[in-house]
Amino acid sequence: MERTLYSVSDLVSKTRALLELSFKNIYVEGEVSNVHYHTSGHLYFVVKDSLSELKCVMFKNANSNLRFRIENGMRLVCFGSLSMFEQRGQLQFATKRIELSGIGALHQAFETLKVKLLNEGLFSNEHKLKIKKIPKKIGIITSGEGAALKDILHVLKRRSPFLEVVIRPARVQGENAAEDISNGIIEMSNLDSVDAIIIGRGGGSIEDLWAFNEETLAKVIFNCSIPIISAVGHETDFTISDFVSDVRAATPTEAAEIICSSRDELMAYIISFQEKLISYVYSHNSGKKIEINNMLNRLMLLQPSNVIKSKQASLGAFYSFLVNHINELIELKKIRFLGITNQLQSIGPENVLRRGYSIAVNKKTKKIIRIASELLINEKFILKTSNGNLEAKKIK
The missing domain is CATH 3.40.50.10550 (Hypothetical protein af1403; domain 2)
Incomplete structure (x- = not known):
């Protein structure tokens, strides 16, 4: 008897083909567990009963049409085809459409979504928009x-x-x-x-x-x-x-x-609006009267005679300020001048002589002699003191 030998991949591939041919477009019902929404957009979950469980996948294109979010514990009816994930030799149900099974499941889905959105x-209420009255x-x-x-x-x-x-x-x-x-x-x-x-x-x-x-x-x-x-x-x-x-x-x-609104409600609304309008007009007019009076007062102040009086008063005040300011400046200048004069007098030649010093002056040129080399031997010069002059001669 000739034996048939399959490679693993060949056997898995043939098994997949038989499954997809034999169990195409069928319904399977069970309780959901291990729900996982993948970042790729695919949905992975397991449906099970008391004896068995079946891995399911719902690819992105089918998942985008899903009308509600799958949660663990829901009872579902899944429509699709039985297939096999060849790389792992794993049986899986390729789901195309999902329906909730029974009234209880619908109520459960309702409450789950209600809590989520809440x-x-x-x-x-802070997001609620108001409807116009009319x-x-x-x-x-x-x-x-x-x-x-x-x-x-x-x-x-x-x-x-x-x-x-x-x-x-x-x-x-x-x-x-x-x-x-x-x-x-x-x-x-x-x-x-x-x-x-x-x-x-x-x-x-x-x-x-x-x-x-x-x-x-x-x-x-x-x-x-x-x-x-x-x-x-x-x-x-x-x-x-x-x-x-x-x-x-x-x-x-x-x-x-x-x-x-009904006609009666509209009439009540119109009457209320009318009363508010009258109240607004009255308060608005009162405000305008006050504003007009204030404007009249400002106009009175702007009459030529009042303007001249105001300018004269301002000019007089400025003149007084200017005179006072000039006098203060003069006094300050006087004080400063006296201070400088006193400083100059304290360092003047006369004050130096009074302190016991003398000044040597060339007899011919009358210039102050600062160093001895400016005179010749036996040349005469004048010594100025605080109470008189002396004649002197350089001897060496």
């Missing part, structure tokens, strides 16, 4: 065929027939619904003068409303610069969009009532 500050233009993002749109338009027509309305039909249920609603919000943000946006739909199960529980939509709502009213389902239905939006309405009808 911690990130997306529900904080908006001129609003946008509506909902199903173009649903009852929610009819209810909203009915209320708007009755309460604010002058209001301009822009409708952007969108999917509100099923695959890509959250993405469609998000795109609608972005489109509305790029329009001119939209004062508020209503997003919503009628009631339904948690599966029906799930588009409004997706993180991508929550982030778009949070980053929108236009106030958003979330009106999803019935009064008892709460979605992530309700928490992130600037205002939550229990129903689409209530959203329309919030966005446009």
